[in-house]
Amino acid sequence: MVAYSSVLVVLVYLAFTIFISYLVNKRSSNRGDFSTGGKQFGWLTVGISILATYISAMTFVGMPGWVYSDGMQAIAIHLNYPIVIFFSVVFFIPIFYKLGLTSIYEYLEHRFGVITRTINSLVFIVVQCIASGIILYAVSLILVRILPISVEEAIIYISLFTALYTYAGGISTVIWTDVMQSGFLLAGCVAIFATLVINLPDLGALPELSQAVETKLSMANLSTSFGDDTTLMAGLIAVSFLHLSVYGSNQLIIQRTLATRSVETAQKSMLVCGYGAFFIYLFFSLMGVLLFVFYQGQPFENSNDVILDFVFNHTHPLIVGLIMAALSAAAMSTLDSSYNSMATVATFDIYKRFIKPDQDNAHYEKVARRLSLSCAVLVVVPAMLAISNESVLKSIASLTSIFVGIRLGSFLLGIFSRTSNEAGIIAASITSILAILVCQSAGIAWPWYAPAGTMVFIATGLIVSRLKGQTTASQLAFFEQQKRLYQAPTTSQYMLLVFAAFTVLACFFLPNLLIDVIF
Numbered sequence: 001m002v003a004y005s006s007v008l009v010v011l012v013y014l015a016f017t018i019f020i021s022y023l024v025n026k027r028s029s030n031r032g033d034f035s036t037g038g039k040q041f042g043w044l045t046v047g048i049s050i051l052a053t054y055i056s057a058m059t060f061v062g063m064p065g066w067v068y069s070d071g072m073q074a075i076a077i078h079l080n081y082p083i084v085i086f087f088s089v090v091f092f093i094p095i096f097y098k099l100g101l102t103s104i105y106e107y108l109e110h111r112f113g114v115i116t117r118t119i120n121s122l123v124f125i126v127v128q129c130i131a132s133g134i135i136l137y138a139v140s141l142i143l144v145r146i147l148p149i150s151v152e153e154a155i156i157y158i159s160l161f162t163a164l165y166t167y168a169g170g171i172s173t174v175i176w177t178d179v180m181q182s183g184f185l186l187a188g189c190v191a192i193f194a195t196l197v198i199n200l201p202d203l204g205a206l207p208e209l210s211q212a213v214e215t216k217l218s219m220a221n222l223s224t225s226f227g228d229d230t231t232l233m234a235g236l237i238a239v240s241f242l243h244l245s246v247y248g249s250n251q252l253i254i255q256r257t258l259a260t261r262s263v264e265t266a267q268k269s270m271l272v273c274g275y276g277a278f279f280i281y282l283f284f285s286l287m288g289v290l291l292f293v294f295y296q297g298q299p300f301e302n303s304n305d306v307i308l309d310f311v312f313n314h315t316h317p318l319i320v321g322l323i324m325a326a327l328s329a330a331a332m333s334t335l336d337s338s339y340n341s342m343a344t345v346a347t348f349d350i351y352k353r354f355i356k357p358d359q360d361n362a363h364y365e366k367v368a369r370r371l372s373l374s375c376a377v378l379v380v381v382p383a384m385l386a387i388s389n390e391s392v393l394k395s396i397a398s399l400t401s402i403f404v405g406i407r408l409g410s411f412l413l414g415i416f417s418r419t420s421n422e423a424g425i426i427a428a429s430i431t432s433i434l435a436i437l438v439c440q441s442a443g444i445a446w447p448w449y450a451p452a453g454t455m456v457f458i459a460t461g462l463i464v465s466r467l468k469g470q471t472t473a474s475q476l477a478f479f480e481q482q483k484r485l486y487q488a489p490t491t492s493q494y495m496l497l498v499f500a501a502f503t504v505l506a507c508f509f510l511p512n513l514l515i516d517v518i519f
Contacts, residue, residue, distance in 0.1 A: 003294070006146050007320025013184055013328065014161070015070045020180055021165035022205065024173045034170035034340070034368045036102060037259040041175060046256045046265075047272025049178035052185070053252065053334040054273070055280060060185070060330050061138070063281060065303035067288025071216040072511070076235030077447060077509070078281040082500035083236075084243040085274030089267040090489050091415055092248040097263040098485045101347040104254050110478045111414040113422040114353070119429055120410055121349035124251055125342050129375070132338040133382025139331035140383070145312065146324055155383045159335070163376030166336045167369050169257050174336045181329030188326025190281065191319045191515070192311065196290040199314065209296050216289050217514050219507035230443040232507065245408035249274070251341045274496045278503045284516070293518070338379065339459035343372035401446060405432030405453025411463050412454070418479055420461050423469025428461035 015146035043301050066074045096104050105124070109117035155289075165173055203210045221231045227324070228234065247253050247270065257266035283347035300306050313325045347368040356363070406429050413420040413428075436449045444452070465471075471479075 005317045006051050006324065009318060010146065012054065013050040013325035014142075017161075017165060017177055017272065018344045021168050021173045023174050032398035034256070034344070034372075035452065036174040037170065037175065038170075039259055041256075041259050041261065041265075041269075043260065043265045043268035044181060044272065047174060047258050047276075049256050049333075049337075050253055050269065050273050050439050051276060051280070052178040052330070053256075053337045054246070054334075055185070055330060059281075060189075060327055061142075061304050061307055063284035064291055065300075065308045066303070067216070067285045068292050068300070068306045069303040070230060072219045072285045072289060073221040075219055075281055075285045076221060076230050076507070077239045079232070079235045079279060079500070079503050080240040080243055080402070081277040082274045082503065084240055084247055085270050086489070086493060086496040086500075087244060088248040089270045089274075089493055090347060091486065092254070092411070093266050093270065094263055094487055095415065095482050095485050096132040097258060097266050099482075103345050104249070104251055105345060105349050108410055108414060109353075111482075112387075112410075112425055113475075116410060116422050116425045117349060117353070119425070120407065121345050123406055127403050128252060128338050128342050128376050132335055132379045133386065135331050135334050136379055136383040139327055141329050142308065142324065145308075146320070152384065152429075153409050155380055157257040157330070157415055159376045159383075160378050162332050162335045165337055166339045166376075167372050168352050170369070171340055171519040174340050175256060177260065177336060178333045181333045184322070184329040185326045185469065188319075188323045189287070191322055192307070192315070193287060193290070195315050196287070196294055196310070196427055198512045200290065200293055201296065205292065206296065207419040209293070209432070212297050213289065213491060213518065214511075215291055215440065217370065217511040217518075219511055226448055227443060227445050229447050232504065233498035234447040236504070238447035238451050240452050241408060242404055242447065244302055245404050245454075249408050249411040251345055252337055255341050255344060255431050256337075263487075266390065267490075271492060271496070272348060275422055275499060278499075289415070289514075289518075294466075335376075335379070338365050339372045339375045342375040343380075346375070348369050376512035385516075400451045401440075401449045402433050402436050402453075404450040405436065405455075405457040408450070409454050409457030409461065413458060415482065417465075419460060419471065420465045421475075423467040424461035424463075424465030427468075428457040431460040432457035465475055489504045 003111060016515055018304060063074070099107065099110075103121070105117045105121045108120055137151075138156055140151050140158060142413055143149075143154045143158065144151055147154070165177065201209075203213065219227065222233075223231045223235055225231065260266040260269055273367065287307070293312060294310065295306070300309070311320055315323075347364055351367055351371075352359070353456055409428060410425055414423065432453045436453045439449050439452050
């Protein structure tokens, strides 16, 4: 049974969230808007919000568990962040920001046409709904350990609570609560790490365990197998496509940068992730190794249970509450962002475009707020489905990967190909999905779905565009106009590429350093 002190910490977290939502709503009621917050935010605030959104409860639980079972080679999939962020801030952010977009899919209508915009908008809503449902289900499984409620009730309560404060303050509340939630997440991580270090066994007396730990610390997997998901090749090449679709062509992330004061501020906010993600995932990876040492390699039926078992059975009740608050914070920082971005896309890409195109901004803001509540209800559906059938989680993960080629390929052709047209985009969307289905049936590791889908999309788009369809004069003029929106990369942006090389080299020298520290 969980102590009352654990529940108290969670309640304090919830109270802080409500308080921040109230303050933000009161302060910004006469300034800003639901989707961009009046473009009032600085780079650090938005940068932290971006990190908090992508590092969800799944990362908190999943990364240490992955390392516990497979070793620190799992960090390979996160080595591409500096490269991905470089391309995002140089090519994507300036275009979206300077065009004054609210939904980034509006760009696709200017460049190709309304069908391309609608396809990508619907894909975003579907994928984000499914992914958010996974997170909602996962954190509900955790919350029921300390509260006397069922999983179904936890799903509804979490979704409702998150939707209400998102509705109240829009993107402003989302960003500020993300910052607060990051504090809880950091405190929870530090609490676990400190408790682990204090309670580690003496490896000198356990020679077999020492050898296993050295294996776990290995970070550089030089295999060229397409069936292995933790190779340096997969991390630097394959997952780069996946992460570029997240940080370059995803409303969930880009919408935060559109809430900053200037394009330079928007670019700078992304650098927080470019430079910070490696260290965050390195921390989670090291935590997985320390858990392996603590449990002396004890096998777990599900590696995701490792960190939760440690929290509930080997820490103080106050730390249990802190961790539960941290996990709730990690999940809610993703959920509130999802509700806001899904509502924005549904409002501006569907409602405004097809239903009521001639209303004022106040009307669309009201609609977006209401749709955020509808999105919260929609996300409950995949979360509830996951309860009755565990295999649904695997099906959901496979389903979301199907659309990566469409999400990234549409923008790449729009930015870099003058001759691409909407006929090519439609044909490419079909062949991209088929390519990923072939990869899944062939047993190819999931990191390669993104490059396979994207490359097939680009190739099909280019070929079909030459054979069929046409690019209008206004679309050609728009393509030429966007060339003038780019800016030469700054020193701090170029340094991302240097930092990327450093992180790869770190995979070779860090294990020996960590061995000296741990032993």
